[in-house]
Amino acid sequence: MAIDFTLSSEQNALRKTAREFAQGILKPIAIKADAEPDPQKAFAMMKPAYMEAHKLGLTFGFIPKEYGGAGISNVDLQIVAEEICAVDPGFGCILLVNGLALLPLVWFGTEEQKKKWLIEATSDQSGEYIxxxxxxxxxxxxxxxxxxxxxxxxxxxxxxxxxxxxxxxxxxxxxxxxxxxxxxxxxxxxxxxxxxxxxxxxxxxxxxxxxxxxxxxxxxxxxxxxxxxxxxxxxxxxxxxxxxxxxxxxxxxxGDLIISKAFTWSGPVAGIAAVGVARSAYEWTMEWAKTYTAAGDKPIINHQVVGYMLGDIATRIEASRYLCWKAAHYLDMYQAEGQAFGAMAKVFSCELLFDTVYKCMQVAGVNSLNKEYPLERYLREAAVLPIYDAGTIGMQRRKIWGVMADPDFDTNAFRDCEPVKFMKSMEGR
Ligand SMILES: Cc1cc2nc3c(=O)[nH]c(=O)nc-3n(C[C@H](O)[C@H](O)[C@H](O)COP(=O)(O)OP(=O)(O)OC[C@H]3O[C@@H](n4cnc5c(N)ncnc54)[C@H](O)[C@@H]3O)c2cc1C
Missing domain, CATH: 2.40.110.10 (Butyryl-CoA Dehydrogenase, subunit A, domain 2)
Structure with missing residues (x-):
């Protein structure tokens, strides 16, 4: 049994690249764009960050090498997405949608269509292609x-x-x-x-x-x-x-199979986006708890209730990260087939981590509502995650149910990384 969560040297380098981009280039732009009242202006403000991401191969890295992409695996994508979404899940969504739009061609398109449309995206020299x-x-x-x-x-x-x-x-x-x-x-x-x-x-x-x-x-x-x-x-x-x-x-x-599969591929990515947001909320709250005394004689982390809550927060983040990694690994094994498992990573992580961000606010107290601090933004971002990307109740949960209701469903398939074929008979319940 080979279970090893250590990143390879290539994955460490990938994480470093993504983290430096997110903290150095993305962060200052995203903070300003989030505060821009006009949604189109806010989006347009992200273009310079997108062009930098393009130079780093982050905009179309998921496209197979034979069509000019980097052929990045779903597991590697997890590493990149967590770093970007820890800073701005809205920007992460822009990159994600490139995949939702073009990967269906990889799965369902003809060779001619793949060559035309995928190479058009990967060979773009302007850096603006979206x-x-x-x-x-x-x-x-x-x-x-x-x-x-x-x-x-x-x-x-x-x-x-x-x-x-x-x-x-x-x-x-x-x-x-x-x-x-x-x-x-x-x-x-x-x-x-x-x-x-x-x-x-x-x-x-x-x-x-x-x-x-x-x-x-x-x-x-x-x-x-x-x-x-x-x-x-x-x-x-x-x-x-x-x-x-x-x-x-x-x-x-x-077209129904495209929707189901695209929102399966994106499930663990949305899940790790939630991990990224919760991680940022946790890191800020931990620092607050270790420095803020609330007019007492010691920082609030010395109160048992605060320590317990921070422990719960850290536990949830770790658990969600590993579920998303395993789902991504499973999708790598089966060419993104794994409709119920991808959906599970999305549902579990996004719902759990919304509550986790709120727990951070409870730890910080009323100051968490002050826009001068980042928690109010993390809560707004976290509120989107459970209901976007194929929703949670009506699409992702319904997909999990449809797969499980099949008479041949093996309850240990995901534990054992065995394939589960998705069929039209599992839809539309
Ligand atoms: C940031 C962001 C980015 C997005 N990007 C895209 C994108 O790129 N492309 C795109 O196409 N969409 C996009 N969306 C839309 C998103 O994917 C939604 O998840 C999707 O439209 C489903 O919406 P809904 O859950 O509100 O469904 P609705 O159909 O409006 O349903 C409303 C409610 O009823 C429930 N419901 C309805 N029918 C059933 C049923 N049979 N069983 C159980 N519950 C049911 C739903 O679960 C939901 O709770 C985006 C949304 C956001 C916020």
Missing amino acids: AGFNVSESAGTANFDHPSAYPSGLQMTAEHDKGRGEYVLNGSKYWPSSSGGWDLMGANVNMFVVRTDRHKGGKEGLSAILVPRGTPGMRFKAPIDKVGHRTNQNNWIECDNCRVPEENVFAVGD
Whole structure:
């Protein structure tokens, strides 16, 4: 049995690079952008940090080497994501969405499509290239895979105009990240999951389609003004007879599987983002507890209740980190197949660590509410994590349930790192 949590020298170097970037370049920009009231301006302020991240190979490192990426493993991604999200999970989300948008091509695209779109991203010399992953809609997203036909589930349509060899997109998306791009004129490429067959439900009627920047008929309203992750752009996108060549379509009838798998790949990343935020809250609170006396004669850490709470906080952070690492390791073993396990890492870590950040506030006391200190920001960021990235109740928990309800589910599969095949029969419960 080989269990060893020691980082290799390469992983230590990766962590050092990510930490230096996060603390030196990202931090000052993110603090200013978080305070910017206009959400589009806040997002645009992140562009210089993004361009620096691009130089370090952090923007598309997850793309396989044969398409110009670094082929970074899910475990290595954990190390990078924790460092970045300890400083700014909103920026971490920008990088994450590049993966949500482009990895489905690696899993479901044709060789021709992979060469065209993945290499376009990895060979970008400007450092600005950004991708959007467009699933969520204003009518609701949790039931994206509802087995009934339109108007249940996702409602944006793409009709096949066979005569002209094109698909025609109509409808809107609400909440997707980065889709508006740095100037709200569009990301370099937007991947949409749309209904290509109105007569079929989510399990058969959905497909993926790539829409390049500048495609007529696609427009963006002002981004959503959120309480947390303010450095990340969340869009309202409208498509009005937006025509796209048919070679841009992939996973026809399997768009549901794309959503399930993409939000499985991102599960441990969202989980480790929560670890990063909680770690920062913990480090600040520990320092506070060791220096602040609350008008007593010794720092508050000498009160047993404060010590117990800090112990609980540290325990939760460690437990969540190792769950996320194991889930990432499992996804590395099975080409990101591991739908229930990826979801478990997301649900457990994000929910536990929201409460952990609040525990830090209880330790610090009323001063934690003062905007001069960072805990109020960590709480705002932590509040986003349990409900973004495929939500928690309706999508991630439902996915875990669907896998477990299968008659052949092996209750020890994740313990033993055995494969668990995800099937359409596990969806739409
Ligand atoms: C920072 C951030 C970044 C994001 N980035 C993206 C992105 O890049 N792309 C993208 O497409 N989206 C993105 N989103 C949206 C996000 O992925 C949401 O998790 C997703 O839209 C699901 O939303 P919801 O949970 O509110 O679902 P809704 O469908 O609005 O459901 C509302 C509530 O009802 C519950 N519910 C509904 N149906 C069921 C059911 N059958 N069983 C149990 N519970 C149910 C849900 O769990 C939820 O609690 C982002 C959101 C944020 C905050």
